[in-house]
Amino acid sequence: MPTDYKFQGWLGLNKDSAKGQMVWRDYDPKPFEETDVDIKISHCGICGSDIHTLRSGWAPTLYPTVVGHEIVGTAVRVGSKVEGGLKVGDRVGVGAQSLSCLKPDCEQCSNGIENYCQNHQTITYNSKYPDGSKSYGGYGDYWRGPSHFVFKIPDALPSDVAAPMLCGxxxxxxxxxxxxxxxxxxxxxxxxxxxxxxxxxxxxxxxxxxxxxxxxxxxxxxxxxxxxxxxxxxxxxxxxxxxxxxxxxxxxxxxxxxxxxxxxxxxxxxxxxxxxxxxxxxxxxxxxxxxxxxxxxxxxxxxSSIGSPKEIRYMLDLFAEKGVHTWVNRIPMKDANRAIVDMEAGKARYRTVLVNENHASRL
Known part of the structure; x- marks a missing residue:
């Protein structure tokens, strides 16, 4: 499996990033583990959380940061210990959470509500993995993270429709x-x-x-x-x-x-x-x-906060079956700075999705 691709994305360097001042740069993802998946990003939704984080609205942000946690794309590297039968070439997505403790004695993780784990949570961006490495989000070309929180996207859901469902x-x-x-x-x-x-x-x-x-x-x-x-x-x-x-x-x-x-x-x-x-x-x-x-x-x-992996899978299948379609605005990934300014101004009707034109030819 080729692994010579670079991780590049729109980095927020300070609070002014929320004003449309992110910069496109290389960054180092978490070290790859055999439970991980690398995703070539085709679509990433813009969430209000992105704006709060870019401007340190909720708490001081771990700059530099790459926001975006409504990610859809193609699995291009799959570890030998991944969950869910994921394989290279699958169309997959990840939402706002990338890891919890996943311990058998954890009251939340053992009962299918990993999104409320009280021992450890790694949020998809602006967070830390147990090894101390930072999590980076989907305003970019690639994403890497644990397979437990990566989901196959039903065929009936177009990628731009599915992406905002993963968080919003x-x-x-x-x-x-x-x-x-x-x-x-x-x-x-x-x-x-x-x-x-x-x-x-x-x-x-x-x-x-x-x-x-x-x-x-x-x-x-x-x-x-x-x-x-x-x-x-x-x-x-x-x-x-x-x-x-x-x-x-x-x-x-x-x-x-x-x-x-x-x-x-x-x-x-x-x-x-x-x-x-x-x-x-x-x-x-x-x-x-x-x-x-x-x-x-x-x-x-x-x-109530985000959703568990079980709820996400059920929602995706139900929405696919019932024909639920996000009301979506599509913006090229290269215009991410303009898109977040428009989002903050209330112009989205009703979700905005960044389209990575280099990766989205058939997705």
Missing amino acids: GVTAFSPLLHHKAGPGKRVGIIGIGGLGHFGIMGAKVLGVDKIVAISRTSAKKADALKMGADDFIATEEDKGWNRKHRQSLDIIISTVSSPKMPLQQYLSLLRVGGAFVQIGAPEDNLPSFNGFAILGKRCSISG
Whole structure:
């Protein structure tokens, strides 16, 4: 197997990288192990996490960094101990997580929720492997990492459609599964963006009774209805919306993370025993709320983060079967700096994918 290729990508060197100042350079990936896969990248989705990381929004970033964790391409090197029957030439993808402890006595890893492992996690970029080497993401030509978190892409999903599902898609889909969204349940999705549009489509294929899209204005109403929403609430336009729709939803998935969001009013939409799930990851604190908003209805507030390998595989197969297609904008990899600036400006409708034109001829 040829291994003479170089690892090159868009490196963020400091906080200004988020302003479209990444630079294209060589970098050294983790040392290859027999459990690893090298992927020739054809497509990489842009996630909000990329922007947060480039500007050190959540925490100080381990510069230099290559972001991107919605990666699809071709396996070009496969170790002798890989999992899942992966082989050279397979079309594969990797999401936001590259490693967990994977120990038999780990409560999370042994129960198929590796994304909540409390012993060790290596995130696909801006993280460290146990040997101390850094993880680098998908804004580049190649990616290397452990096979446990590499997935075959179903034939029915084009690569540009599949890539954003590996993080954005499963981040919205996982809490729907956990809270048993399906027939008999009514679901609200707050924020009609990259995560929210997956939330609507995921709830639709799970067969819930009703989907309510919730946004500040009605600008995205037509799109939300096309995605599968049955109703729409514009919180800045619909007077008395919280009273009109009170106690109407079983599950609310919040993809927004503004400290100004009307959390108290959102909670009033929950029915008895309902669940409010936060998946938007904030740089600031979430707003406070009155405890009686949940005490009187035995409601819960929880969070959810990415998805497990098992959930990702199930989601990919289900979305392929049901014909779910990401609403995607395709941008050449060479224009990554422009793409992240446009993403931050809210121009994506609804996910942006970088296309590596040198590697994407048939993918």
